[in-house]
Amino acid sequence: MGILENLYKMTAIQDFINNPGYLLMLAIGSFLLYLGIRKQYEPLLLVPIAFGVILANLPGGGMGVVSADLINLDADGHHTKNLLEIAKDHGIMNFLYYSLIKTGFLPPIIFMGIGALTDFGPMLRNLRLAFFGAAAQLGIFIVLISAIALGFTAKEAASLGIIGGADGPTAIYTTIKLAPHLLGPIAIAAYSYMALVPVIIPLVVKYTCSKKELLINMKEMDKKYPSTLKIKNLRAVKIAFPIVLGIVVSIFVPSSVPLLGMLLFGNLVKEIGVNVARLTEAATGSILNTATIFLGLTVGATMTADVFLDFKTIMIVVGGFLAFAVSIFGGIVGVKITNLFVKKKINPLCGATGLSAVPMASRVANDIALKYDSSNHILQYCMSSNISGVIGSAVAAGVLISFLQ
Amino acid sequence: MGILENLYKMTAIQDFINNPGYLLMLAIGSFLLYLGIRKQYEPLLLVPIAFGVILANLPGGGMGVVSADLINLDADGHHTKNLLEIAKDHGIMNFLYYSLIKTGFLPPIIFMGIGALTDFGPMLRNLRLAFFGAAAQLGIFIVLISAIALGFTAKEAASLGIIGGADGPTAIYTTIKLAPHLLGPIAIAAYSYMALVPVIIPLVVKYTCSKKELLINMKEMDKKYPSTLKIKNLRAVKIAFPIVLGIVVSIFVPSSVPLLGMLLFGNLVKEIGVNVARLTEAATGSILNTATIFLGLTVGATMTADVFLDFKTIMIVVGGFLAFAVSIFGGIVGVKITNLFVKKKINPLCGATGLSAVPMASRVANDIALKYDSSNHILQYCMSSNISGVIGSAVAAGVLISFLQ
Amino acid sequence: MGILENLYKMTAIQDFINNPGYLLMLAIGSFLLYLGIRKQYEPLLLVPIAFGVILANLPGGGMGVVSADLINLDADGHHTKNLLEIAKDHGIMNFLYYSLIKTGFLPPIIFMGIGALTDFGPMLRNLRLAFFGAAAQLGIFIVLISAIALGFTAKEAASLGIIGGADGPTAIYTTIKLAPHLLGPIAIAAYSYMALVPVIIPLVVKYTCSKKELLINMKEMDKKYPSTLKIKNLRAVKIAFPIVLGIVVSIFVPSSVPLLGMLLFGNLVKEIGVNVARLTEAATGSILNTATIFLGLTVGATMTADVFLDFKTIMIVVGGFLAFAVSIFGGIVGVKITNLFVKKKINPLCGATGLSAVPMASRVANDIALKYDSSNHILQYCMSSNISGVIGSAVAAGVLISFLQ
């Protein structure tokens, strides 16, 4: 009889009976897998996140991220367990989470890779459109205010708002710094809504833009009011740009350095080209891919039943959507206001893409424009505000961290 | 005169005079290199392990892994030096060993890569043969019992027995958890006997199988008793399988999650295909290769003279061989018993491959079958039990860890 | 008014006003970028180092490496903050610096990659020339003595001298062990002068070698006095060489094991070939490239304004140049002395390349030889002392660490 009893104690059956929340979390993890695999929602991140959710909610498996209270050795978290003690007491997933995520390490590393995959060319060719990457940060702050009104702390509200930056690593980095206990749902909301950009942008555009505005043809505007500034030496400009930009932005928003600095380093390395091709290869290949796997698994593993099944999770789902919508709205309104004052009109879709979610948002905007006028290719124009939106949300994140941390 | 004296003190000559065991260990390291390079015994692991043995036994080089007693700051090992202190006090090899191995980090990571290289297709097509991956775990437990009888502690005996799982990362993971002081010899025995599978399987088969049994033709059995179950959508099955299997197995043996969970995550990513190809590439490329180098070097570096030159090492060499042989025997007997009750007979070689040691064991079994009947290709059948043997030993490891840790 | 004040406090403008040294450092970082990008001075390392300098000197960005005093918890540095505490208190750049550099981890890892890219073939075919890799270490010790005379401590002077080894990882490793506060300027000096080898070697050769000496034709000498030793089985020799060399050198200079051992391990793996191709690929690919990025960024990030803008930095720039020049001189004098006693004369350029700086030094020497006699191809001969110069400086580093640490 003892053997059967021991056998039963070894299994996790009693844990599921005691806490059926685990089963619900396994269902949620499976649903996220479905979204990632079948619906192809940002699969590169959603699949590891979903698997992390599943691993974390297999009771007895020891793969769930534990609260920082168990790591801290004093009340203010200044003195903590070391990594070996974490691995011994809480297993490898906590070892990974506390060394790679809690330290704020992986998001800047992923930004380095994204930088090395980014081409600032379209932005440099349509510089004035880059401006709308600012207007499209509105959702961040509007949702921040709303969330505080609903009882979130300022730090939690800022983490919720930053979903409106539509940029995964930025959202994760900000949440790590301000409200790590909400990391799982915020990361999932951010990536899910990025995958839903083909739905959200048309929705907002439908209620805010007239047909006449959507028919504005950017190429004809360019012919009518040609730019006086031609780029004679694109390579030199592209090399100088990340260096100068990095230094100047950092002087104004120092707390954006870990994110923006690494993004621009990655970009610089890529633009230098063949002499440092080894570095570009590492930044966009083994480093980025490895970081993506571990970011996904550990972020997913923060979503244990007790943390996730909370009223705040629902608020994050709702608030994240609002943040996206308001940011798109902000970009569109920014264009509308600008159009009041300039002769060279701008298609409001080029404001909507200020959201970021590169390059999906630009593709979606281009498709909308083509629906109204099959000759109105605006992809290159959208890419300008689209890329600048990444800078915009990193700057917004810097402001939030600087004021709230 | 002082200079010459100082020069002499700088060299390691006196260390070799004081402890000739170092020389013996260098010879053993060189012999392992010979096996890996010339005999091509699992060179991917044996070469780094062998070099690690050499590095660890160069006195004064500071590359040998030190006992956990020097790392622990209290009697029960709950409070330890941190990684910076380890690097400062004991050098980079201990820094690597304690951060990558002692934490249990690398074996699951390697399992992720192996999962992404594994194809469950042959198993899904011959599901009932997967059952024999269970019978072929017998060697683990028989050797465990024998080792206890000979005076090993239960934890040591379990680590010795797990060699019979014929699976490197599983053996290493179990030993890290239960008896880290035996890590070096157990890892080397595991990989060496895996390389010796072409010798061990024929030996056991020779003494246990009749010619008539070895002539059983699996393809003709399939024609005679065709399976009613055809797989209509292999891709969907291959995607669902690792998810469902991972969840269900984890409920029964939670302590197998770090190993099996990562194996199945790697496999899932591979089966999803092009959408997450970057992750598959990382899991099977840079991550797996890097993990292999550091696993090999650090495992080898645990084999310092004082640890290795011990009576237990010889017992591990003998016991490891026994564990392999008994596991193969178990798989064969499992088939023989099954054949008593079914009309659709099974070639006992498909039981022998339940050992795992993928895919070498299947190739060896196929060669034996072809020797008796040159038309009897059983490779695909053997692969079924061969792959399920990996699951079997991970489950066995989970049971051992769960009961003994 | 409060908002504007808060906005101003968020920026780093006041920091630049308080400490204009930051601006000077940004200019220095930009100048190093210019050298790396435009002048193509060792861009693989100088670009990340330069960007690290820039990141570290953006006040408020938290990317500068802080003094070990802030990490140590007691006076002798035996007890330190753990990595999580470092990340929390000092940001990710310190997390990287203290885990990857201060531990001495990255230089041996880079040496493993360099080993896997090194071919000992030219050295094995012209073994006696390898001897001049010894004479060309003279600069290390001469500059060490000079630096002590000028008031450097012995440890600082040794770190300065090791620049004369003309080998980046060796210089960095030695400085980490002996004088980590000088790491930035020493690494930059080492890589800059390696890039300046096409200027420094001709300069030294001009003042030390006669035309007659430079006309010595190595191939004709080989025909006149043919070697009796032919290599019948190059592959076997190349596999045995790193193993035997590693063991024997380590017995004499145990403290060179972390560097030389890893170099020879990388080389061994490469020579074994296809059976361990995965390991070679990792060592020369993802591991080496990733290590290069993080080494560069973190070494650059040690160069904060207060550390760099110091009298010692200028001494390092001057001393580093001297070390290179004296090492080249040593190699040339070594040949001249040898030529007094042998009939088979040696071109002194084959001594100059004992400096190391592989393979640039050999190419430069070859070009000089061809200028005097367009049929006098000495590249393969130079490569012999060139490669042995790497061993020579690693051995010298081992001696310095062994006596001074």
Place this chain on the structure above:
Amino acid sequence: MNEMGIALELLGVGMVTVFVILSLVVILGDLIIRFVNRFMPEIEKAPVVKNTTSGSEINSKKMAAIVAAVSKITNGAGRVANIEKL
């Protein structure tokens, strides 16, 4: 319980568990196949590449022709690992 008792219990528990789990593997595999056969029997197309940067759009006929050409020229010793559109 003495060490040998533990060992014997482990033999029992371990082998039972392993047999149970691998039976589950057989049963679950069977159920998954049946489930998929019933509810998603169509041979799914490989998903369309989304958000990828490789942008390989060489159609399969051309690909087949290339592979055939390479195979012929190399007597089957070569394979085309990857063709990218520029």
Place this chain on the structure above:
Amino acid sequence: MNEMGIALELLGVGMVTVFVILSLVVILGDLIIRFVNRFMPEIEKAPVVKNTTSGSEINSKKMAAIVAAVSKITNGAGRVANIEKL
């Protein structure tokens, strides 16, 4: 200051900062282009590969011939990414 006050201040500070920074992006981009146009207008050649270890020893004439051939055949749409001596 209460939480809502902080929120409103953040709205102000945040949006102002973002607008300032992206204005700077526009202005700096413009200045860099003008600076480069004035002082380095020539289309720089891609830098010569220096210090590479790949061991490609196909000489430059052959390389040129190959590049020309590929370019001709492909109407300039193809590039030879890498040729290694085997």
Place this chain on the structure above:
Amino acid sequence: MNEMGIALELLGVGMVTVFVILSLVVILGDLIIRFVNRFMPEIEKAPVVKNTTSGSEINSKKMAAIVAAVSKITNGAGRVANIEKL
């Protein structure tokens, strides 16, 4: 001993050690060559490829032919990134 004394001792010890070690390199290299020449003189065959994917041995003529073929078939849209022997 004062610092300058240490420095001079290091000059002595260091240069002697470096000379001794590089002499050993020469001697050991010589001995290994002689040993191998005597006991394993045959040109070993490269080990049979086991479980690897590299091992490309397609000669340059064939390569040229393949490149041309691919280029032609794809109207220049494709490039042969990598050809591996199977």
